[in-house]
Amino acid sequence: MSGTTDIRATVRQKYGELAEAGGGCCSGSGCGCGDAAGNVLSAIGYTPEQAAAIPEGANLGLGCGNPLGHAEAKPGETVLDLGSGAGIDAFLAAREVGARGHVIGVDMTPAMLDRARRNAAEGGYANVEFRLGEIEHLPVADGAVDLIISNCVVNLSQQKDQVFREAYRALKPGGRMLVSDLVLEAPLPKEIKESVEAYVGCIAGASMKEDYLRLISEAGFENVEIVRSGAYGDAPVTSVQVRAVKSVTR
Secondary structure, eight states, X not given: XXXXXXXXXXXXXXXXXXXXXXXXXXXXXXXXXXXXXXXXXXXXXXXXXXXXXXXXXXXXXXXXXXXXXXXXXXXXXXXXXXXXTTSHHHHHHHHHHOTTOEEEEEESOHHHHHHHHXXXXXXXXXXXXXXXXXXXXXSSOTTOEEEEEEESOGGGOSOHHHHHHHHHHHEEEEEEEEEEXXXXXXXXXXXXXXXXXXXXXXXXXXXXXXXXXXXXXXXXXXXXXXXXXXXXXXXXXXXXXXXXXXXXXX
């Protein structure tokens, strides 16, 4: 595969097409391989109540877990969703933080932002906003948020170390991060590792599990732990939910 710019452009194009089509990813062009009806949501950790609360058009079947399942979002908090897509997790977070809270979704794909903003307007989500930006260069101030979530997005970045440093910067002291993502238990075959389709499908860009956890720790996070894991398609790919915190003294 070619460099970071080309990969990012390809990801933006493919996810833009998914946003405009409004479908899932079972064609092999995206993560999660769910469907818009939400039939697989329970398998990746969403409760029936959460599934029922997702606005129509927000679930494109692109997730690999439920980042809110172990995030313990609280009323009044500010939540940042990295790679928010059509808004599924941002809207669920909005319910948990309430009217006094605020949710910021960041996505680099204009078509996804358009879809998410339409969903927000149609659902009357006054405490949610969506910003255009890259997760390696977050459009938020230092120490601005209490909680960061992300769902099957960090694996798409070729600069995961930068993503986690930016997440750390954006969190308030004592803030926490909960990411659902795909990691590897063993190296991928060369033909998959070099496949653009596999990259866009969240496989080829996945890191070895130990490397993924190390990058989070090296960004400054403490208490880095996997709180949920499970098989995802063919080995050696695993779905994990990782929680980490920013020290109150930093």
